[in-house]
Amino acid sequence: MDTPDSSKRHLYLVDGSAYIFRAYHRLPPLTNPRGVPVGAVYGYTTMLWKLAEDLHKADGPTHLAVILDKGSTTFRNALYDQYKANRPPPPEDLVPQFPLIRDATRAFSLACIEEDDLEADDLIASYAREATRLGWDVTIVSSDKDLMQLVGTCSEGGGCIDMLDTMKNLRIGIPEVIEKFGVPPELVGDVLALMGDSVDNVPGIRGIGPKTATKLIQEHGGLENALAAAPAMKAGKLRESLIEQAEMARLSRVLVALKEDCPLPIPLEDFALGQIPRDPLAAFLEEHGFTSLLRRLDDGKGSPGPKTQLNPAKPETGAAPAAPQGSRQPLPAWPTVDLAAYQCVQSMGELQQWIARAFAARVVAIDTETSALDSMQADLVGISMALGPNDACYIPLGHRGTDMFAEMPLQLDRAEAVAALKPLLESDAVLKVGQNIKYDLTVLARHGVDVAPIDDTMVMSFCLDAGRSETGIAGHGMDELADRHLGHTTMTFKELCGTGKKAISFAEVPLADATRYAAEDADVTWRLHRLFAPRLLEEGGTRIYQRVDRPLVTVVAGMERAGIKVDRERLAGLSATFTTRIAELEAVIHEKAGGPFTIGSPKQLGEVLFDRLGYKGGKKGKTGQYSTDQSVLEGLAAQGAEVATLVLEWRQLSKLKSTYTEALQAAINPQTGRVHTSYSLVGAQTGRLSSNEPNLQNIPIRTEIGRQIRDAFVAEQGNVLLAADYSQIELRLAAHMADVPALKEAFAGGEDIHARTAMEMFGTVDRDTRGRAKTINFAILYGISRWGLAGRLGCTAEEAQAMIDRYFERFPGIQRYIHDTLEKVRECGYSETLFGRKTWFPRINSKNQAERQGSERAAINAPIQGTSADIIKRAMARMGPALIEAGLPNVRMLLQVHDELVFELPEGDVEAARPVIERVMAGAAEPSVRLTVPLGVEIGTGLSWGAAH
DNA sequence: GAGGTCACG
DNA sequence: GACGTACGTGACCTCT
Numbered sequence: 001m002d003t004p005d006s007s008k009r010h011l012y013l014v015d016g017s018a019y020i021f022r023a024y025h026r027l028p029p030l031t032n033p034r035g036v037p038v039g040a041v042y043g044y045t046t047m048l049w050k051l052a053e054d055l056h057k058a059d060g061p062t063h064l065a066v067i068l069d070k071g072s073t074t075f076r077n078a079l080y081d082q083y084k085a086n087r088p089p090p091p092e093d094l095v096p097q098f099p100l101i102r103d104a105t106r107a108f109s110l111a112c113i114e115e116d117d118l119e120a121d122d123l124i125a126s127y128a129r130e131a132t133r134l135g136w137d138v139t140i141v142s143s144d145k146d147l148m149q150l151v152g153t154c155s156e157g158g159g160c161i162d163m164l165d166t167m168k169n170l171r172i173g174i175p176e177v178i179e180k181f182g183v184p185p186e187l188v189g190d191v192l193a194l195m196g197d198s199v200d201n202v203p204g205i206r207g208i209g210p211k212t213a214t215k216l217i218q219e220h221g222g223l224e225n226a227l228a229a230a231p232a233m234k235a236g237k238l239r240e241s242l243i244e245q246a247e248m249a250r251l252s253r254v255l256v257a258l259k260e261d262c263p264l265p266i267p268l269e270d271f272a273l274g275q276i277p278r279d280p281l282a283a284f285l286e287e288h289g290f291t292s293l294l295r296r297l298d299d300g301k302g303s304p305g306p307k308t309q310l311n312p313a314k315p316e317t318g319a320a321p322a323a324p325q326g327s328r329q330p331l332p333a334w335p336t337v338d339l340a341a342y343q344c345v346q347s348m349g350e351l352q353q354w355i356a357r358a359f360a361a362r363v364v365a366i367d368t369e370t371s372a373l374d375s376m377q378a379d380l381v382g383i384s385m386a387l388g389p390n391d392a393c394y395i396p397l398g399h400r401g402t403d404m405f406a407e408m409p410l411q412l413d414r415a416e417a418v419a420a421l422k423p424l425l426e427s428d429a430v431l432k433v434g435q436n437i438k439y440d441l442t443v444l445a446r447h448g449v450d451v452a453p454i455d456d457t458m459v460m461s462f463c464l465d466a467g468r469s470e471t472g473i474a475g476h477g478m479d480e481l482a483d484r485h486l487g488h489t490t491m492t493f494k495e496l497c498g499t500g501k502k503a504i505s506f507a508e509v510p511l512a513d514a515t516r517y518a519a520e521d522a523d524v525t526w527r528l529h530r531l532f533a534p535r536l537l538e539e540g541g542t543r544i545y546q547r548v549d550r551p552l553v554t555v556v557a558g559m560e561r562a563g564i565k566v567d568r569e570r571l572a573g574l575s576a577t578f579t580t581r582i583a584e585l586e587a588v589i590h591e592k593a594g595g596p597f598t599i600g601s602p603k604q605l606g607e608v609l610f611d612r613l614g615y616k617g618g619k620k621g622k623t624g625q626y627s628t629d630q631s632v633l634e635g636l637a638a639q640g641a642e643v644a645t646l647v648l649e650w651r652q653l654s655k656l657k658s659t660y661t662e663a664l665q666a667a668i669n670p671q672t673g674r675v676h677t678s679y680s681l682v683g684a685q686t687g688r689l690s691s692n693e694p695n696l697q698n699i700p701i702r703t704e705i706g707r708q709i710r711d712a713f714v715a716e717q718g719n720v721l722l723a724a725d726y727s728q729i730e731l732r733l734a735a736h737m738a739d740v741p742a743l744k745e746a747f748a749g750g751e752d753i754h755a756r757t758a759m760e761m762f763g764t765v766d767r768d769t770r771g772r773a774k775t776i777n778f779a780i781l782y783g784i785s786r787w788g789l790a791g792r793l794g795c796t797a798e799e800a801q802a803m804i805d806r807y808f809e810r811f812p813g814i815q816r817y818i819h820d821t822l823e824k825v826r827e828c829g830y831s832e833t834l835f836g837r838k839t840w841f842p843r844i845n846s847k848n849q850a851e852r853q854g855s856e857r858a859a860i861n862a863p864i865q866g867t868s869a870d871i872i873k874r875a876m877a878r879m880g881p882a883l884i885e886a887g888l889p890n891v892r893m894l895l896q897v898h899d900e901l902v903f904e905l906p907e908g909d910v911e912a913a914r915p916v917i918e919r920v921m922a923g924a925a926e927p928s929v930r931l932t933v934p935l936g937v938e939i940g941t942g943l944s945w946g947a948a949h
Numbered sequence: 950g951a952g953g954t955c956a957c958g
Numbered sequence: 959g960a961c962g963t964a965c966g967t968g969a970c971c972t973c974t
Contacts, residue, residue: 698957782964861965898958
């Protein structure tokens with residue numbers, strides 16, 4: 001600071017919500033590179049920029065916070081239910097900009113505050129009062145007339161309050177307030193109470209406007225005096241109104257009064273301005289295409305520009321740049337992980353200190369420790385937090401004694417600690433970082449905490465490095481990431497809790513060990529986040545991470561938590577039927593085989609079929625074992641081997657019973673009575689989700705007998721299930737991406753695409769040619785080989801090759817797509833979806849032909865499968881807000897099955913929900929990508945999942 | 950833990 | 959000429 005009196009504090013309080021409305025109306029409707037409207041965000045960003053430029057001026061801010069309105073109702077609605085009821089909804093293209101305001105604030109590393117039940121004005125008033133009490137000067141960045149009540153007030157402390165209208169570049173002091181209202185600031189509230197406010201729906205007194213209100217207050221010196229003087233006034237409308245509506249005026253006075261004693265969620269000192277780190281700001285400016293600001297950021301010559309304060313120095317942690325594939329990147333200059341440095345938090349005082357420090361840090365890595373792996377059932381045992389390298393703590397909450405005689409460990413009351421952490425975990429001003437934070441979201445949601453905003457290092461790793469590994473599939477687990485990126489070997493859960501029968505619950509781990517383990521996880525997560533955030537920007541992963549995968553984390557957590565109801569009795573009934581039939585089959589198979597054997601053992605079955613019974617066609621694989629899979633058994637059955645037919649039926653029923661009818665009953669959550677799958681966001685290299693424990697993405701549908709299992713997935717009483725499918729989405733995307741006129745035309749015309757293919761290929765459409773065409777269409781999507789196609793179609797490789805040639809000829813574009821895709825992957829090492837998701841293929845140039853060809857097929861498929869995954873993920877991220885906006889808060893999204901979404905909704909909502917869901921799904925590529933084929937969506941409803949198809 | 954099989958898109 | 963023979967998953971079973 002170059003101010004003479006360097007101890008003088010000057011607090012700027014930015015009225016963010018008010019600003020954004022004004023900026024919206026004053027600025028042209030800009031959109032960012034993704035087509036998202038950002039005009040108001042741009043205005044807001046330039047305003048913050050201007051304020052940042054004032055940093056080093058003599059009377060510039062030393063402290064700054066942005067205050068936002070949070071909810072739509074506040075305590076004032078309890079006083080007067082019509083308060084602000086007349087407000088029109090914000091313009092459609094402004095709505096998506098609200099959350100970006102927070103992003104912008106965070107990008108400047110500024111504090112951002114919003115509280116339920118309070119308006120921004122109240123928080124501003126409370127902070128302003130507190131600051132002046134301490135002798136600070138305060139500038140309120142706003143032009144809101146309500147806030148003018150605060151201007152000029154000097155307390156004993158000596159601090160003064162003024163306002164700054166950045167748009168008009170106007171300082172508002174006492175003279176300006178008097179000019180506007182005709183009265184000094186302390187009487188502004190009385191004037192406002194008389195005149196009312198039509199926008200906020202403050203009633204005031206009908207017939208009294210600003211002029212009369214000012215005159216009355218000037219004459220009588222205050223509202224109560226004016227009301228008291230009314231009976232003595234000369235008869236007329238004014239006198240009558242004042243008498244009749246005196247109570248309305250008094251209510252209005254309360255409504256316009258600012259609440260100056262709100263609890264302050266963040267201490268004033270934490271608003272201290274320091275250097276503004278460059279990287280997050282640059283990332284934000286780039287993401288939204290604010291290129292002129294970005295240039296100014298990097299242009300050191302602009303003086304007196306923000307350069308000196310918006311210091312472009314590398315982040316203090318020295319994040320390492322991306323490493324070339326395969327080589328270890330240089331390790332960041334951080335102190336090595338020191339398990340002894342972590343604090344075990346055992347008092348509320350210590351906890352409060354950590355919370356305050358986390359607010360100040362604005363980024364906190366968190367990790368929850370629980371008693372089990374299932375986030376829907378696990379009990380919360382503790383929470384760890386990290387604010388920097390080795391700056392981490394563990395808060396034990398649910399530990400037991402190490403044995404039944406041991407004393408209970410000293411720890412905070414769980415409910416009390418969670419309540420203390422809740423404002424931090426829910427604060428928009430603080431980014432919560434987790435490794436697989438979806439798990440923590442679910443656990444904490446069950447304790448009433450909705451964690452936001454979030455980052456997930458596992459998902460970040462996936463967006464950077466999907467498929468990227470010399471030896472195979474790159475994992476994104478914490479231990480692996482710590483080793484790969486930090487050169488650090490983490491404590492393993494096994495070391496701590498053991499395995500198998502001797503395993504103990506985390507709740508039984510002694511606090512000292514638990515602290516080392518849990519805090520280390522948070523510490524490592526914090527470090528990984530510091531590495532990944534700049535890499536995403538440099539390597540082009542920001543778009544897919546910020547726009548698709550990050551928003552999805554919270555959405556998917558919600559779906560998992562919702563679960564789906566299954567009809568236990570129905571499953572049990574099916575199980576019993578299957579059991580009986582399986583026993584019958586077993587007896588007959590053993591009889592035909594000439595003795596008992598384990599039918600479920602492919603090895604024994606092969607020997608029975610090909611050695612003992614002497615059937616032909618036995619093929620041994622590389623393990624020296626006969627193959628007995630479906631196609632082999634079907635071949636035997638065609639030769640008249642009845643036992644093969646019986647084994648096929650046995651296999652089908654055994655599969656259905658063990659994997660579905662039995663396992664699903666066991667998967668019903670005893671608390672919710674529903675089945676909660678867990679989705680992995682990093683499970684499939686192409687960007688698809690995967691589902692596990694239980695897998696709800698492979699519930700039978702293709703056979704009649706399997707389909708009965710789908711009928712056991714049901715809606716709650718009074719509700720129905722709605723299933724919405726993209727039809728032929730991958731073929732449509734192939735038509736678009738390879739630019740195939742005939743296919744695009746067929747999709748545009750709503751034709752049967754396989755029939756069209758049959759016509760092009762064979763000149764005629766019947767069952768047979770359509771079926772063959774369908775096979776070929778899929779073969780194309782999966783990276784064709786003549787051998788594979790020949791096997792599927794039952795023809796020779798030469799005939800298959802002829803068909804491939806014909807396909808390329810009829811559908812020009814396909815061959816070029818395959819060629820270009822492979823070219824790019826060979827060159828860059830990765831493929832990309834239309835939305836920029838990368839999948840790495842480290843073995844694309846392998847000397848091993850099988851390996852190489854396998855990579856080539858996967859590389860041809862990945863952009864198509866991945867783009868499809870991006871599209872449905874975008875639809876999922878938008879679905880919740882779209883349904884809320886449509887007034888359908890009771891429609892719940894439950895499942896995703898790659899090209900299908902399943903919802904549960906009140907029967908009465910079906911007709912309203914159908915078009916909303918259809919629109920969101922069909923339009924999910926836009927505005928990022930303009931497809932040249934329509935996306936078809938088919939919707940069905942029913943009391944069960946089976947019936948909804 | 951690996952291999953085989955089969956449920957799904 | 960061998961290699962293996964369509965992309966992406968997860969669960970269950972048997973056997974080592």
